[in-house]
Amino acid sequence: MVKAAVMGAGSFGTAYAKVLRDAGTEVTMWARRSDVAESIAERRVNPDYLPGVRLPEGLHATHDHAEALGGADVVVLAVPSQSLRGNLGAWSGDLPPSATLLSLAKGVEVGTLMRMSQVIAEVTGAEADRIAVLSGPNLAKEIAVEQPTATVIACPDSVRAVAVQRACATGYFRPYTNTDVIGCEVGGACKNVIALCSGMAAGIGLGENTSAAIITRGLAEMTRLGVALGARPKTLAGLAGVGDLVATCVSPLSRNRSFGERLGRGETLEQAQQATHGQVAEGVKSCSSILELARSYGVEMPLTEAVHSVCHEQMPVAQVLVQLLGRRIKPE
Structure with a gap:
Protein backbone atom coordinates (compact mmCIF):
# COMPACT_ATOMS: atom_id res chain seq x y z
CA MET A 1 0.00 0.00 0.00
CA VAL A 2 1.21 3.51 -0.83
CA LYS A 3 1.90 5.67 2.21
CA ALA A 4 1.34 9.43 2.13
CA ALA A 5 2.30 12.14 4.60
CA VAL A 6 0.09 15.22 4.33
CA MET A 7 2.01 18.12 5.82
CA GLY A 8 -0.59 20.68 6.78
CA ALA A 9 -4.09 20.45 8.21
CA GLY A 10 -5.82 23.42 6.66
CA SER A 11 -9.02 23.03 4.67
CA PHE A 12 -7.49 21.75 1.43
CA GLY A 13 -4.83 19.64 3.14
CA THR A 14 -7.54 17.96 5.18
CA ALA A 15 -9.81 17.46 2.17
CA TYR A 16 -6.97 15.97 0.12
CA ALA A 17 -5.99 13.67 2.99
CA LYS A 18 -9.57 12.41 2.98
CA VAL A 19 -9.37 11.82 -0.79
CA LEU A 20 -6.16 9.83 -0.40
CA ARG A 21 -7.61 7.71 2.38
CA ASP A 22 -10.85 7.12 0.45
CA ALA A 23 -8.68 5.93 -2.46
CA GLY A 24 -7.09 3.30 -0.22
CA THR A 25 -3.84 5.09 0.54
CA GLU A 26 -2.32 4.95 4.02
CA VAL A 27 -2.31 8.54 5.29
CA THR A 28 -0.76 10.37 8.21
CA MET A 29 -1.41 14.10 8.56
CA TRP A 30 0.88 16.57 10.28
CA ALA A 31 -0.82 19.50 11.99
CA ARG A 32 1.04 22.57 13.25
CA ARG A 33 -1.30 22.71 16.26
CA SER A 34 -1.41 19.71 18.57
CA ASP A 35 -5.11 20.24 19.34
CA VAL A 36 -5.97 19.95 15.63
CA ALA A 37 -3.94 16.74 15.33
CA GLU A 38 -5.70 15.34 18.39
CA SER A 39 -9.14 16.22 17.04
CA ILE A 40 -8.44 14.53 13.70
CA ALA A 41 -6.88 11.45 15.27
CA GLU A 42 -9.38 10.89 18.06
CA ARG A 43 -12.67 12.40 16.85
CA ARG A 44 -12.14 12.31 13.05
CA VAL A 45 -13.07 15.96 12.62
CA ASN A 46 -11.20 19.18 11.88
CA PRO A 47 -13.64 21.72 13.34
CA ASP A 48 -11.52 24.79 12.58
CA TYR A 49 -11.09 24.16 8.86
CA LEU A 50 -13.74 21.64 7.73
CA PRO A 51 -16.52 21.82 10.31
CA GLY A 52 -19.23 19.19 10.00
CA VAL A 53 -17.17 16.85 7.81
CA ARG A 54 -16.56 13.34 9.13
CA LEU A 55 -13.09 12.10 8.23
CA PRO A 56 -12.56 8.44 7.29
CA GLU A 57 -11.43 5.64 9.57
CA GLY A 58 -7.72 4.96 9.45
CA LEU A 59 -6.73 8.59 8.82
CA HIS A 60 -3.90 9.23 11.26
CA ALA A 61 -2.73 12.62 12.52
CA THR A 62 0.19 13.87 14.57
CA HIS A 63 1.92 17.04 15.73
CA ASP A 64 5.33 15.35 15.23
CA HIS A 65 6.57 15.99 11.70
CA ALA A 66 9.14 13.16 11.84
CA GLU A 67 6.41 10.68 12.75
CA ALA A 68 4.28 11.83 9.83
CA LEU A 69 7.15 11.64 7.34
CA GLY A 70 8.49 8.25 8.36
CA GLY A 71 8.34 5.78 5.49
CA ALA A 72 6.24 8.03 3.23
CA ASP A 73 6.17 7.32 -0.50
CA VAL A 74 4.46 10.65 -1.19
CA VAL A 75 4.96 13.81 0.86
CA VAL A 76 2.08 16.22 0.29
CA LEU A 77 3.09 19.83 1.02
CA ALA A 78 -0.14 21.51 2.10
CA VAL A 79 1.07 24.71 3.76
CA PRO A 80 0.66 28.29 2.44
CA SER A 81 3.10 29.30 -0.27
CA GLN A 82 4.87 32.00 1.74
CA SER A 83 5.56 29.63 4.63
CA LEU A 84 6.66 26.66 2.50
CA ARG A 85 10.39 27.48 2.63
CA GLY A 86 10.47 27.75 6.43
CA ASN A 87 8.54 24.55 6.95
CA LEU A 88 10.65 22.61 4.46
CA GLY A 89 13.78 23.79 6.24
CA ALA A 90 12.46 22.29 9.47
CA TRP A 91 11.40 19.03 7.80
CA SER A 92 14.21 18.46 5.30
CA GLY A 93 16.30 16.22 7.55
CA ASP A 94 13.39 13.80 7.91
CA LEU A 95 12.17 13.69 4.30
CA PRO A 96 12.39 10.17 2.86
CA PRO A 97 15.12 10.32 0.18
CA SER A 98 13.11 8.81 -2.66
CA ALA A 99 9.61 10.12 -1.85
CA THR A 100 7.64 12.13 -4.39
CA LEU A 101 7.22 15.70 -3.12
CA LEU A 102 3.74 16.89 -4.11
CA SER A 103 2.98 20.60 -3.73
CA LEU A 104 -0.54 21.85 -3.08
CA ALA A 105 0.72 25.40 -2.43
CA LYS A 106 -0.26 28.03 -5.00
CA GLY A 107 1.79 31.18 -5.24
CA VAL A 108 5.06 32.86 -6.15
CA GLU A 109 7.47 33.39 -3.28
CA VAL A 110 7.93 36.99 -2.20
CA GLY A 111 11.51 38.16 -2.62
CA THR A 112 12.90 35.25 -4.65
CA LEU A 113 10.05 35.20 -7.22
CA MET A 114 10.31 31.41 -7.24
CA ARG A 115 7.49 29.05 -8.05
CA MET A 116 6.79 26.45 -5.36
CA SER A 117 8.55 23.62 -7.21
CA GLN A 118 11.66 25.79 -7.40
CA VAL A 119 11.49 26.49 -3.66
CA ILE A 120 11.19 22.76 -2.98
CA ALA A 121 14.17 21.96 -5.19
CA GLU A 122 16.34 24.65 -3.61
CA VAL A 123 15.57 23.77 0.00
CA THR A 124 15.59 19.98 -0.28
CA GLY A 125 18.06 19.42 -3.12
CA ALA A 126 15.51 17.12 -4.79
CA GLU A 127 15.79 16.58 -8.53
CA ALA A 128 12.99 18.01 -10.65
CA ASP A 129 11.61 14.56 -11.48
CA ARG A 130 10.80 13.96 -7.79
CA ILE A 131 8.70 17.13 -7.53
CA ALA A 132 5.03 17.22 -8.54
CA VAL A 133 2.28 19.82 -8.24
CA LEU A 134 -1.49 19.48 -7.99
CA SER A 135 -3.82 22.12 -9.41
CA GLY A 136 -7.40 22.38 -10.59
CA PRO A 137 -10.91 23.51 -9.65
CA ASN A 138 -10.65 22.02 -6.15
CA LEU A 139 -12.75 23.87 -3.57
CA ALA A 140 -12.03 22.05 -0.32
CA LYS A 141 -15.55 22.05 1.10
CA GLU A 142 -17.06 20.54 -2.04
CA ILE A 143 -14.37 17.86 -2.19
CA ALA A 144 -14.88 17.03 1.48
CA VAL A 145 -18.59 16.33 0.91
CA GLU A 146 -17.66 14.25 -2.15
CA GLN A 147 -19.02 16.43 -4.91
CA PRO A 148 -17.38 15.41 -8.22
CA THR A 149 -14.31 17.33 -9.32
CA ALA A 150 -11.20 16.88 -11.42
CA THR A 151 -7.61 17.97 -10.98
CA VAL A 152 -4.19 17.86 -12.63
CA ILE A 153 -1.05 16.23 -11.24
CA ALA A 154 1.98 17.59 -13.05
CA CYS A 155 5.44 16.04 -12.83
CA PRO A 156 8.35 15.73 -15.30
CA ASP A 157 8.46 12.02 -14.42
CA SER A 158 5.25 10.55 -15.82
CA VAL A 159 5.71 7.36 -13.79
CA ARG A 160 5.59 9.33 -10.54
CA ALA A 161 2.63 11.34 -11.81
CA VAL A 162 0.70 8.14 -12.53
CA ALA A 163 1.61 6.74 -9.09
CA VAL A 164 0.17 9.83 -7.40
CA GLN A 165 -2.84 9.69 -9.72
CA ARG A 166 -3.62 6.13 -8.63
CA ALA A 167 -3.12 7.03 -4.97
CA CYS A 168 -5.87 9.68 -5.06
CA ALA A 169 -8.39 8.53 -7.69
CA THR A 170 -11.88 8.04 -6.23
CA GLY A 171 -15.43 8.05 -7.49
CA TYR A 172 -15.69 11.78 -6.79
CA PHE A 173 -12.09 12.94 -7.38
CA ARG A 174 -10.72 12.45 -10.91
CA PRO A 175 -7.00 13.25 -11.38
CA TYR A 176 -5.36 13.77 -14.77
CA THR A 177 -1.61 13.77 -15.37
CA ASN A 178 0.55 16.32 -17.13
CA THR A 179 4.25 17.10 -17.47
CA ASP A 180 3.83 20.90 -17.59
CA VAL A 181 4.74 21.88 -14.04
Whole structure:
Protein backbone atom coordinates (compact mmCIF):
# COMPACT_ATOMS: atom_id res chain seq x y z
CA MET A 1 0.00 0.00 0.00
CA VAL A 2 1.21 3.51 -0.83
CA LYS A 3 1.90 5.67 2.21
CA ALA A 4 1.34 9.43 2.13
CA ALA A 5 2.30 12.14 4.60
CA VAL A 6 0.09 15.22 4.33
CA MET A 7 2.01 18.12 5.82
CA GLY A 8 -0.59 20.68 6.78
CA ALA A 9 -4.09 20.45 8.21
CA GLY A 10 -5.82 23.42 6.66
CA SER A 11 -9.02 23.03 4.67
CA PHE A 12 -7.49 21.75 1.43
CA GLY A 13 -4.83 19.64 3.14
CA THR A 14 -7.54 17.96 5.18
CA ALA A 15 -9.81 17.46 2.17
CA TYR A 16 -6.97 15.97 0.12
CA ALA A 17 -5.99 13.67 2.99
CA LYS A 18 -9.57 12.41 2.98
CA VAL A 19 -9.37 11.82 -0.79
CA LEU A 20 -6.16 9.83 -0.40
CA ARG A 21 -7.61 7.71 2.38
CA ASP A 22 -10.85 7.12 0.45
CA ALA A 23 -8.68 5.93 -2.46
CA GLY A 24 -7.09 3.30 -0.22
CA THR A 25 -3.84 5.09 0.54
CA GLU A 26 -2.32 4.95 4.02
CA VAL A 27 -2.31 8.54 5.29
CA THR A 28 -0.76 10.37 8.21
CA MET A 29 -1.41 14.10 8.56
CA TRP A 30 0.88 16.57 10.28
CA ALA A 31 -0.82 19.50 11.99
CA ARG A 32 1.04 22.57 13.25
CA ARG A 33 -1.30 22.71 16.26
CA SER A 34 -1.41 19.71 18.57
CA ASP A 35 -5.11 20.24 19.34
CA VAL A 36 -5.97 19.95 15.63
CA ALA A 37 -3.94 16.74 15.33
CA GLU A 38 -5.70 15.34 18.39
CA SER A 39 -9.14 16.22 17.04
CA ILE A 40 -8.44 14.53 13.70
CA ALA A 41 -6.88 11.45 15.27
CA GLU A 42 -9.38 10.89 18.06
CA ARG A 43 -12.67 12.40 16.85
CA ARG A 44 -12.14 12.31 13.05
CA VAL A 45 -13.07 15.96 12.62
CA ASN A 46 -11.20 19.18 11.88
CA PRO A 47 -13.64 21.72 13.34
CA ASP A 48 -11.52 24.79 12.58
CA TYR A 49 -11.09 24.16 8.86
CA LEU A 50 -13.74 21.64 7.73
CA PRO A 51 -16.52 21.82 10.31
CA GLY A 52 -19.23 19.19 10.00
CA VAL A 53 -17.17 16.85 7.81
CA ARG A 54 -16.56 13.34 9.13
CA LEU A 55 -13.09 12.10 8.23
CA PRO A 56 -12.56 8.44 7.29
CA GLU A 57 -11.43 5.64 9.57
CA GLY A 58 -7.72 4.96 9.45
CA LEU A 59 -6.73 8.59 8.82
CA HIS A 60 -3.90 9.23 11.26
CA ALA A 61 -2.73 12.62 12.52
CA THR A 62 0.19 13.87 14.57
CA HIS A 63 1.92 17.04 15.73
CA ASP A 64 5.33 15.35 15.23
CA HIS A 65 6.57 15.99 11.70
CA ALA A 66 9.14 13.16 11.84
CA GLU A 67 6.41 10.68 12.75
CA ALA A 68 4.28 11.83 9.83
CA LEU A 69 7.15 11.64 7.34
CA GLY A 70 8.49 8.25 8.36
CA GLY A 71 8.34 5.78 5.49
CA ALA A 72 6.24 8.03 3.23
CA ASP A 73 6.17 7.32 -0.50
CA VAL A 74 4.46 10.65 -1.19
CA VAL A 75 4.96 13.81 0.86
CA VAL A 76 2.08 16.22 0.29
CA LEU A 77 3.09 19.83 1.02
CA ALA A 78 -0.14 21.51 2.10
CA VAL A 79 1.07 24.71 3.76
CA PRO A 80 0.66 28.29 2.44
CA SER A 81 3.10 29.30 -0.27
CA GLN A 82 4.87 32.00 1.74
CA SER A 83 5.56 29.63 4.63
CA LEU A 84 6.66 26.66 2.50
CA ARG A 85 10.39 27.48 2.63
CA GLY A 86 10.47 27.75 6.43
CA ASN A 87 8.54 24.55 6.95
CA LEU A 88 10.65 22.61 4.46
CA GLY A 89 13.78 23.79 6.24
CA ALA A 90 12.46 22.29 9.47
CA TRP A 91 11.40 19.03 7.80
CA SER A 92 14.21 18.46 5.30
CA GLY A 93 16.30 16.22 7.55
CA ASP A 94 13.39 13.80 7.91
CA LEU A 95 12.17 13.69 4.30
CA PRO A 96 12.39 10.17 2.86
CA PRO A 97 15.12 10.32 0.18
CA SER A 98 13.11 8.81 -2.66
CA ALA A 99 9.61 10.12 -1.85
CA THR A 100 7.64 12.13 -4.39
CA LEU A 101 7.22 15.70 -3.12
CA LEU A 102 3.74 16.89 -4.11
CA SER A 103 2.98 20.60 -3.73
CA LEU A 104 -0.54 21.85 -3.08
CA ALA A 105 0.72 25.40 -2.43
CA LYS A 106 -0.26 28.03 -5.00
CA GLY A 107 1.79 31.18 -5.24
CA VAL A 108 5.06 32.86 -6.15
CA GLU A 109 7.47 33.39 -3.28
CA VAL A 110 7.93 36.99 -2.20
CA GLY A 111 11.51 38.16 -2.62
CA THR A 112 12.90 35.25 -4.65
CA LEU A 113 10.05 35.20 -7.22
CA MET A 114 10.31 31.41 -7.24
CA ARG A 115 7.49 29.05 -8.05
CA MET A 116 6.79 26.45 -5.36
CA SER A 117 8.55 23.62 -7.21
CA GLN A 118 11.66 25.79 -7.40
CA VAL A 119 11.49 26.49 -3.66
CA ILE A 120 11.19 22.76 -2.98
CA ALA A 121 14.17 21.96 -5.19
CA GLU A 122 16.34 24.65 -3.61
CA VAL A 123 15.57 23.77 0.00
CA THR A 124 15.59 19.98 -0.28
CA GLY A 125 18.06 19.42 -3.12
CA ALA A 126 15.51 17.12 -4.79
CA GLU A 127 15.79 16.58 -8.53
CA ALA A 128 12.99 18.01 -10.65
CA ASP A 129 11.61 14.56 -11.48
CA ARG A 130 10.80 13.96 -7.79
CA ILE A 131 8.70 17.13 -7.53
CA ALA A 132 5.03 17.22 -8.54
CA VAL A 133 2.28 19.82 -8.24
CA LEU A 134 -1.49 19.48 -7.99
CA SER A 135 -3.82 22.12 -9.41
CA GLY A 136 -7.40 22.38 -10.59
CA PRO A 137 -10.91 23.51 -9.65
CA ASN A 138 -10.65 22.02 -6.15
CA LEU A 139 -12.75 23.87 -3.57
CA ALA A 140 -12.03 22.05 -0.32
CA LYS A 141 -15.55 22.05 1.10
CA GLU A 142 -17.06 20.54 -2.04
CA ILE A 143 -14.37 17.86 -2.19
CA ALA A 144 -14.88 17.03 1.48
CA VAL A 145 -18.59 16.33 0.91
CA GLU A 146 -17.66 14.25 -2.15
CA GLN A 147 -19.02 16.43 -4.91
CA PRO A 148 -17.38 15.41 -8.22
CA THR A 149 -14.31 17.33 -9.32
CA ALA A 150 -11.20 16.88 -11.42
CA THR A 151 -7.61 17.97 -10.98
CA VAL A 152 -4.19 17.86 -12.63
CA ILE A 153 -1.05 16.23 -11.24
CA ALA A 154 1.98 17.59 -13.05
CA CYS A 155 5.44 16.04 -12.83
CA PRO A 156 8.35 15.73 -15.30
CA ASP A 157 8.46 12.02 -14.42
CA SER A 158 5.25 10.55 -15.82
CA VAL A 159 5.71 7.36 -13.79
CA ARG A 160 5.59 9.33 -10.54
CA ALA A 161 2.63 11.34 -11.81
CA VAL A 162 0.70 8.14 -12.53
CA ALA A 163 1.61 6.74 -9.09
CA VAL A 164 0.17 9.83 -7.40
CA GLN A 165 -2.84 9.69 -9.72
CA ARG A 166 -3.62 6.13 -8.63
CA ALA A 167 -3.12 7.03 -4.97
CA CYS A 168 -5.87 9.68 -5.06
CA ALA A 169 -8.39 8.53 -7.69
CA THR A 170 -11.88 8.04 -6.23
CA GLY A 171 -15.43 8.05 -7.49
CA TYR A 172 -15.69 11.78 -6.79
CA PHE A 173 -12.09 12.94 -7.38
CA ARG A 174 -10.72 12.45 -10.91
CA PRO A 175 -7.00 13.25 -11.38
CA TYR A 176 -5.36 13.77 -14.77
CA THR A 177 -1.61 13.77 -15.37
CA ASN A 178 0.55 16.32 -17.13
CA THR A 179 4.25 17.10 -17.47
CA ASP A 180 3.83 20.90 -17.59
CA VAL A 181 4.74 21.88 -14.04
CA ILE A 182 5.26 25.54 -14.99
CA GLY A 183 1.80 25.87 -16.53
CA CYS A 184 0.06 24.28 -13.57
CA GLU A 185 1.93 26.48 -11.10
CA VAL A 186 1.33 29.71 -13.01
CA GLY A 187 -2.38 28.94 -13.30
CA GLY A 188 -2.65 28.08 -9.62
CA ALA A 189 -0.87 31.24 -8.50
CA CYS A 190 -2.50 33.73 -10.85
CA LYS A 191 -6.08 32.55 -10.36
CA ASN A 192 -6.01 33.68 -6.73
CA VAL A 193 -5.18 37.24 -7.78
CA ILE A 194 -7.84 37.31 -10.51
CA ALA A 195 -10.39 35.96 -8.01
CA LEU A 196 -9.61 38.88 -5.70
CA CYS A 197 -10.32 41.24 -8.59
CA SER A 198 -13.56 39.40 -9.39
CA GLY A 199 -14.63 39.68 -5.76
CA MET A 200 -13.80 43.38 -5.64
CA ALA A 201 -15.99 44.03 -8.68
CA ALA A 202 -18.87 42.13 -7.09
CA GLY A 203 -18.34 44.00 -3.84
CA ILE A 204 -18.97 47.36 -5.47
CA GLY A 205 -22.09 46.03 -7.15
CA LEU A 206 -20.92 45.12 -10.64
CA GLY A 207 -22.60 42.20 -12.37
CA GLU A 208 -22.02 39.15 -14.52
CA ASN A 209 -20.79 40.96 -17.63
CA THR A 210 -17.97 42.43 -15.56
CA SER A 211 -17.26 39.08 -13.94
CA ALA A 212 -17.03 37.35 -17.33
CA ALA A 213 -14.71 40.05 -18.64
CA ILE A 214 -12.40 39.78 -15.61
CA ILE A 215 -12.22 35.99 -15.89
CA THR A 216 -11.54 36.11 -19.64
CA ARG A 217 -8.93 38.85 -19.50
CA GLY A 218 -7.45 37.24 -16.40
CA LEU A 219 -6.96 34.06 -18.38
CA ALA A 220 -5.24 36.08 -21.09
CA GLU A 221 -2.75 37.63 -18.70
CA MET A 222 -1.99 34.39 -16.86
CA THR A 223 -1.39 32.73 -20.23
CA ARG A 224 0.99 35.51 -21.29
CA LEU A 225 3.02 35.01 -18.12
CA GLY A 226 2.94 31.23 -18.38
CA VAL A 227 4.16 31.21 -21.97
CA ALA A 228 6.95 33.67 -21.10
CA LEU A 229 8.11 31.26 -18.38
CA GLY A 230 7.95 28.22 -20.65
CA ALA A 231 4.45 26.84 -20.03
CA ARG A 232 2.26 25.30 -22.72
CA PRO A 233 -0.82 27.39 -23.58
CA LYS A 234 -2.87 24.17 -23.69
CA THR A 235 -2.28 23.66 -19.95
CA LEU A 236 -3.74 27.06 -19.12
CA ALA A 237 -6.77 26.30 -21.30
CA GLY A 238 -7.44 23.21 -19.17
CA LEU A 239 -8.31 22.28 -15.60
CA ALA A 240 -5.21 23.85 -14.03
CA GLY A 241 -5.85 27.13 -15.82
CA VAL A 242 -9.35 28.11 -16.85
CA GLY A 243 -10.97 25.41 -14.69
CA ASP A 244 -9.34 26.58 -11.48
CA LEU A 245 -9.82 30.22 -12.48
CA VAL A 246 -13.59 29.91 -12.97
CA ALA A 247 -14.17 28.01 -9.72
CA THR A 248 -12.10 30.46 -7.68
CA CYS A 249 -13.61 33.57 -9.26
CA VAL A 250 -17.29 32.65 -8.94
CA SER A 251 -17.68 30.54 -5.82
CA PRO A 252 -18.58 32.00 -2.40
CA LEU A 253 -16.48 29.15 -0.99
CA SER A 254 -13.38 30.76 -2.51
CA ARG A 255 -11.41 32.65 0.15
CA ASN A 256 -9.88 34.95 -2.46
CA ARG A 257 -13.22 35.81 -4.05
CA SER A 258 -14.83 36.45 -0.63
CA PHE A 259 -11.87 38.49 0.58
CA GLY A 260 -12.06 40.62 -2.57
CA GLU A 261 -15.76 41.23 -2.01
CA ARG A 262 -15.03 42.62 1.44
CA LEU A 263 -12.46 44.98 0.00
CA GLY A 264 -14.96 46.04 -2.66
CA ARG A 265 -17.50 46.85 0.05
CA GLY A 266 -15.02 49.25 1.60
CA GLU A 267 -13.36 47.15 4.28
CA THR A 268 -9.66 47.61 4.90
CA LEU A 269 -7.19 44.76 4.53
CA GLU A 270 -7.11 44.44 8.32
CA GLN A 271 -10.92 44.39 8.63
CA ALA A 272 -11.24 41.74 5.91
CA GLN A 273 -8.59 39.66 7.63
CA GLN A 274 -10.38 39.87 10.99
CA ALA A 275 -13.63 38.81 9.33
CA THR A 276 -11.93 35.71 7.92
CA HIS A 277 -10.62 34.54 11.30
CA GLY A 278 -7.21 36.14 10.83
CA GLN A 279 -6.51 34.45 7.51
CA VAL A 280 -5.20 36.53 4.60
CA ALA A 281 -6.21 35.34 1.14
CA GLU A 282 -3.27 33.84 -0.76
CA GLY A 283 -3.63 36.31 -3.63
CA VAL A 284 -3.04 39.29 -1.32
CA LYS A 285 0.49 38.09 -0.66
CA SER A 286 1.19 36.68 -4.11
CA CYS A 287 0.00 39.62 -6.22
CA SER A 288 3.17 41.61 -5.52
CA SER A 289 5.57 38.79 -6.39
CA ILE A 290 3.57 37.79 -9.48
CA LEU A 291 3.56 41.40 -10.69
CA GLU A 292 7.31 41.72 -10.09
CA LEU A 293 7.94 38.45 -11.91
CA ALA A 294 5.79 39.57 -14.85
CA ARG A 295 7.62 42.89 -15.12
CA SER A 296 10.98 41.11 -15.13
CA TYR A 297 9.80 39.25 -18.26
CA GLY A 298 8.16 42.29 -19.85
CA VAL A 299 4.68 40.79 -19.45
CA GLU A 300 1.71 43.15 -19.04
CA MET A 301 -0.74 42.11 -16.28
CA PRO A 302 -3.20 44.98 -15.69
CA LEU A 303 -5.62 43.05 -13.47
CA THR A 304 -2.80 41.87 -11.23
CA GLU A 305 -1.50 45.43 -11.08
CA ALA A 306 -4.97 46.65 -10.08
CA VAL A 307 -5.20 44.13 -7.23
CA HIS A 308 -1.74 45.13 -6.03
CA SER A 309 -2.79 48.79 -6.03
CA VAL A 310 -5.78 48.05 -3.81
CA CYS A 311 -4.03 45.66 -1.44
CA HIS A 312 -0.68 47.39 -1.04
CA GLU A 313 -1.07 50.99 -2.18
CA GLN A 314 -4.45 51.73 -0.50
CA MET A 315 -6.09 52.66 -3.79
CA PRO A 316 -9.93 52.63 -3.68
CA VAL A 317 -11.46 49.73 -5.61
CA ALA A 318 -13.77 51.97 -7.64
CA GLN A 319 -10.89 54.20 -8.72
CA VAL A 320 -8.77 51.23 -9.79
CA LEU A 321 -11.60 49.75 -11.86
CA VAL A 322 -12.20 53.11 -13.55
CA GLN A 323 -8.51 53.21 -14.48
CA LEU A 324 -8.78 49.70 -15.95
CA LEU A 325 -11.72 50.75 -18.11
CA GLY A 326 -9.81 53.85 -19.17
CA ARG A 327 -6.90 51.93 -20.64
CA ARG A 328 -6.36 52.48 -24.35
CA ILE A 329 -8.55 50.37 -26.59
CA LYS A 330 -6.86 47.79 -28.82
CA PRO A 331 -7.52 44.49 -30.63
CA GLU A 332 -8.18 41.47 -28.42
